[in-house]
Amino acid sequence: MELLNEESVIPYLVEHGVIHADEKVIIEILTGGVSNTVLSVTTDNRAMVLKQALPQLKVAELWEADPRRAIVEADALLLFHKLSPEQVPNLVFIDPIEFVLIMNRVEINSTVWKTDLLDGIIELNVAKELGHTLATWHLFGENNPKEISQFKEDTLFEQLRVDPFYRFVSKRNPLLESVIAGLILELETQHTTIVHGDFSPKNIMVSPVGQVYVLDFEVMHIGNPVFDLAFLVAHLLCKFFRAEDAKSAHQLSLLAKTFLDEYEDSHAISPSLALHTSLIALARVEGKSPVNYLNAAQQKKLQVYTKRVLSESLITDARELFDLGAR
Numbered sequence: 001m002e003l004l005n006e007e008s009v010i011p012y013l014v015e016h017g018v019i020h021a022d023e024k025v026i027i028e029i030l031t032g033g034v035s036n037t038v039l040s041v042t043t044d045n046r047a048m049v050l051k052q053a054l055p056q057l058k059v060a061e062l063w064e065a066d067p068r069r070a071i072v073e074a075d076a077l078l079l080f081h082k083l084s085p086e087q088v089p090n091l092v093f094i095d096p097i098e099f100v101l102i103m104n105r106v107e108i109n110s111t112v113w114k115t116d117l118l119d120g121i122i123e124l125n126v127a128k129e130l131g132h133t134l135a136t137w138h139l140f141g142e143n144n145p146k147e148i149s150q151f152k153e154d155t156l157f158e159q160l161r162v163d164p165f166y167r168f169v170s171k172r173n174p175l176l177e178s179v180i181a182g183l184i185l186e187l188e189t190q191h192t193t194i195v196h197g198d199f200s201p202k203n204i205m206v207s208p209v210g211q212v213y214v215l216d217f218e219v220m221h222i223g224n225p226v227f228d229l230a231f232l233v234a235h236l237l238c239k240f241f242r243a244e245d246a247k248s249a250h251q252l253s254l255l256a257k258t259f260l261d262e263y264e265d266s267h268a269i270s271p272s273l274a275l276h277t278s279l280i281a282l283a284r285v286e287g288k289s290p291v292n293y294l295n296a297a298q299q300k301k302l303q304v305y306t307k308r309v310l311s312e313s314l315i316t317d318a319r320e321l322f323d324l325g326a327r
Contacts, residue, residue: 027042028040037052038051048103048105052100072220075220077090091103109208113126114200123210126210131258138195138267157197166183172286179275183272186224197223229277233256241305249324249327274309
């Protein structure tokens, strides 16, 4: 497997017929998180994004992952673009040998929702649209099992989510092993619909006019819909603990409530959502991929709070996690 860079990508694109040799092309390095090389490819009439899956993620802890996830994402883009053409970019090219995929780029001036949230930009309409979209996808999967059958293999979900967010944290917290084992069992045995697997603010973009885009489908699988909900709400909970004042914290709690309310209008929510959310939030401090925006005091408060929620197992409505007194 040859990893592409700014120099080698143009000959690669020409060789595979994505661009012509005489075409003017501009290559830029984009932020790709920890799991991919991501390059912007711009010609006179096209704006695209190239992703190449890395065999080892760029984190402090050893974290290997099968680069076949690029193929999974390509299949997922085809499906989700059909379901939500305004929100999911179209697939342009897939190389199953070098694990490279190319998609159309979303509107250039769009911003990453994670950045907006950290900058204090809270738009309830974004959360509302995300809740509706996610419920639509989950319902489609439940009602059309034949159309999602290619996503049955879930080794990638184990490598990229269950191991680093559930098992890794369990090993560090013997007192929580039992409750975490129950949550893992729930994910491993209840396979009812298509699950995005990385429904996170870093994978959501918002255009200047409020168009919402959802990206990064490489952990797509048939599984338990509670995970998608928990993954997003856990990010909001981390930002809730980062909020500088009660007003900002209240806005984030409204954001989480709006998202869950809109989702629940179309699809039931598991009572275990609060526990999954708490565990994933805890993993954002103690797991293999910690967030970089919580200071030491905020991390400690989040750890104490989520461990208490997990050990007591009393909260059955995830909205209750956003109690201002928890901070």
